[in-house]
Amino acid sequence: MPILVVYNPVCGDCTAEHFFNTHVIPRLHTANLIPTEIIRTRASGDAGIETLRFLNRHKKDVTVVLGSGDGTLHEIVNYLAFTTDVEDDRVIHFVLVPCGTANALYASLFRPAPLEETVAYRLRSLEAFIGASTPRLLTLSLTSLSGPLGSHRGPHDSRPVASIVVTSTALHAAILKDSEKLRKEIPGIERFKVAAQQNITKWYASHVKLLPIPSSGVVLTYDPEEGDFVPFGSDVNGSALDVHGPFAYFLSTMNVDRLEPEFRINPMVSKSPPTGASIDVIMVRPQRDPTFTVDTPKAREKFAEKTVAVLTTAYQDGIHINLRYSLNGEITGGDGNTVVECFRCGGWEWIPDETDQDAHLLCADGTIFEIEKGGQATCRATSRTDTTLRNFHIHV
Ligand SMILES: Nc1ncnc2c1ncn2[C@@H]1O[C@H](COP(=O)(O)OP(=O)(O)OP(=O)(O)O)[C@@H](O)[C@H]1O
Structure with missing residues (x-):
């Protein structure tokens, strides 16, 4: 060969x-x-x-x-x-x-x-x-952007963008955008931490639809008690799951459980490997915090400490997906809402609020795109049987 x-x-x-x-x-x-x-x-x-x-x-x-x-x-x-x-x-x-x-x-x-x-x-x-x-077949996600009247255009005008590792919005997209400006000054992964500091207090106003996995017709959600994915609800077969923001973090991965050697943000990719084309999504929505009352700059600053705390535990072998709020909003344990939500789905739609400019950024494997005002991004895992796409394999 x-x-x-x-x-x-x-x-x-x-x-x-x-x-x-x-x-x-x-x-x-x-x-x-x-x-x-x-x-x-x-x-x-x-x-x-x-x-x-x-x-x-x-x-x-x-x-x-x-x-x-x-x-x-x-x-x-x-x-x-x-x-x-x-x-x-x-x-x-x-x-x-x-x-x-x-x-x-x-x-x-x-x-x-x-x-x-x-x-x-x-x-x-x-x-x-x-x-x-025997080389392993890669799963790709294909993301297309549409304009205000549903007019479809790909990030590259006529076609979608393919991601191998990550497709994200919110904090992660902002970090990737700003860290690029720091590349010369900080060549190592520390530049991601500096860029994170610059964006950590932002919330991103958007509505999300999680699309069912094509092979099963369901969206799966991670259940810390089971230590595994379970179907989300029982009557939602074939339909999309609506998730309302604001979001502090919204990120999806294919093929990878980590974004850096120790930052294991989507541990289920390796703990419970997907059997068909699917995407694992991680999100943080500040209003799940039981102590949330009103959205003020002060509330955002305070919540930023929790975002940092929970994302930092991704460095501890990905234990963040098990963390829950206690009644007083602490994330040391308790049996309240999970701080992070983790899903496995066939794809997602991100429909940013027109008034929130920051929510219009999209990151595909580090490349940044801007969603048009009034438009949305649609991301789908490719089926392994999709013959219109080339086959990419990795020697492992
Ligand atoms: N000779 C070159 N001069 C300038 N840029 C280049 C050259 N060759 C490739 N590039 C660009 O360099 C960019 C960075 O490359 P790459 O993503 O492989 O490394 P990285 O960003 O350091 O690593 P990672 O993506 O794992 O964080 C790519 O967008 C690529 O287009």
Whole structure:
């Protein structure tokens, strides 16, 4: 199978080139897997263009050894997913070499073994490829934006945007937007914390519809007592579940249980892996707090402490999904409302309140889009049998 090696020299701490020259390419050679081509991206967008060119040159399934973060993978998938320039339904096998800032997909697929050396850990997908592993099919979510009168347009004008890792609004989208401005100054994941501080007191006015999982016709909700998902209600088969804001946090993931190596925001993705195309959603709605009375700047500031507290526990192996309010609004325990709501569904609609500009941001794998005033975003998990999309697999 032809092998394309692509790396992004400016992702993460800008050491991808060194890592590839020192470890990846020599290892491929010792395994007698000689790269057909090696591409060092020159600009944003290059990775997709080069991968398509490679596909057109080699009329068979191809392997792409990719040195980047999630953003470059997102770029390739979006460039190839909908293209009509490749006439057949060939499969693309990715070998991931984590070189980016967060590497959420890699961190979710590969957990470091105790005392495992960093280089060995970063070469796990490569070693799986060398060992002829069976690659795993990726689930994608497709998000389209519509305008005020229901006029449909994709984030890229005529088509939706595909996400591999995360599709979000509210705080997470605001963090991703603002953290990009800090990339030069703070190259590591600390920039996400700085951007979080800048946005933590905001609430986002929106109405959400959670769409049923196509295979079962239901929306599942996490029940801390069961420690697992249960169907939401008993009479809602086939219908969407309405959820009213405001929201402090609204985020959905596919394929990953974490957004950074230790930030396990959607633990159920790995604890109870989905069997078909579905999306796991995490949300925080401040008005579930039993001490909420009126929405004032002071109330938002006070609630921000709870948002920080609950999201911080995502770093403790994702225990935030079990936290509940006590009667006096503390989140140390109790048997009241869960602080975080966790759902598994087929997709969602986010319909922001026209008057709330901040609620109009959408993040797809770190790329930020703006929902038109009066419009909405619709996000759906793709079915594994959807033959109109290209098949993307990862060596694990
Ligand atoms: N040669 C290049 N010069 C400038 N930008 C580039 C180049 N090659 C790729 N890019 C862009 O760099 C951006 C960041 O890359 P990537 O997402 O892979 O790394 P990251 O943001 O550090 O990691 P992560 O997404 O895991 O947090 C991508 O949007 C990509 O388009």
